[in-house]
Amino acid sequence: MLGDHCAAPADRVLLGQPPKTGLHCKMVFRAVSKVLRKSKAKPNGKKPGAEEKKVYLEPEHARSRIADFAFKELVVLPREIDLHEWLASNTTTFFHHINLQYSTISEFCTGETCQTMAVCNTQYYWYDERGKKVKCTAPQYVDFVMSSVQKLVTDEDVFPTKYGREFPSSFESLVKKICRFLFHVLGHIYWAHFKETLALELHGHLNTLYVHFILFAREFNLLDPKETAVMDDLTEVLCGGPGGAGGGGPGAQNHVKER
Numbered sequence: 001m002l003g004d005h006c007a008a009p010a011d012r013v014l015l016g017q018p019p020k021t022g023l024h025c026k027m028v029f030r031a032v033s034k035v036l037r038k039s040k041a042k043p044n045g046k047k048p049g050a051e052e053k054k055v056y057l058e059p060e061h062a063r064s065r066i067a068d069f070a071f072k073e074l075v076v077l078p079r080e081i082d083l084h085e086w087l088a089s090n091t092t093t094f095f096h097h098i099n100l101q102y103s104t105i106s107e108f109c110t111g112e113t114c115q116t117m118a119v120c121n122t123q124y125y126w127y128d129e130r131g132k133k134v135k136c137t138a139p140q141y142v143d144f145v146m147s148s149v150q151k152l153v154t155d156e157d158v159f160p161t162k163y164g165r166e167f168p169s170s171f172e173s174l175v176k177k178i179c180r181f182l183f184h185v186l187g188h189i190y191w192a193h194f195k196e197t198l199a200l201e202l203h204g205h206l207n208t209l210y211v212h213f214i215l216f217a218r219e220f221n222l223l224d225p226k227e228t229a230v231m232d233d234l235t236e237v238l239c240g241g242p243g244g245a246g247g248g249g250p251g252a253q254n255h256v257k258e259r
């Protein structure tokens with residue numbers, strides 16, 4: 001979905017390491033840094049005035065897309081395709097695209113600018129394998145997300161690719177977990193790095209990715225509405241709200257039941 005603007009092949013999009021970008025991109029980054037220097041976050045990690053004004057909701061930016069796909073139709077499970085295969089393939093693709101989108105602004109997401117993983121008035125904490133809450137900055141949180149998702153999508157026991165191997169019984173709940181983490185990353189890009197995304201002229205990519213991701217998650221009940229409420233205003237603008245034209249809504253085909 002993302003064009004090859006500053007892009008790297010998916011297999012090079014590795015954890016915590018932004019893909020290598022060309023000289024042109026480096027120059028763009030430097031120019032963007034210069035322009036945005038004045039809009040650095042306050043030490044508490046909150047962007048000044050961001051609460052009052054969400055630039056990403058402005059119609060001229062919200063309208064921007066890289067293509068006008070009928071995502072609502074695109075996300076529906078094609079006939080003859082196994083549901084788990086469809087979930088696995090789409091989840092992996094979203095992971096790569098969201099990782100790539102984040103990598104375009106990762107230079108601006110530092111322990112200094114983003115001391116916490118914040119999206120609007122919500123702050124996310126990472127929980128380690130023993131369930132212990134880990135205090136971390138936004139870039140550390142994103143790194144934890146990308147590392148753990150990479151581990152899952154490349155685990156043959158969870159995302160089998162070889163013929164004859166079955167998906168585990170926990171597959172759907174793991175897909176939901178991945179979607180929840182990826183949603184946090186998308187939310188953070190909008191909340192804390194939309195200005196940089198705008199300066200790089202990648203907001204059309206971001207909006208397109210967001211719409212596709214949200215409609216896919218809606219179609220298969222992959223995200224808890226309580227989880228996504230934090231970005232409801234944007235979802236309403238971009239996808240037309242839960243019952244809107246662009247959305248799934250109550251009449252949508254939901255293949256994955258809540259567990």
Ligand SMILES: [Zn+2]
Pocket residue numbers: 108109110113114138139188192193
């Ligand atoms: Zn950040």
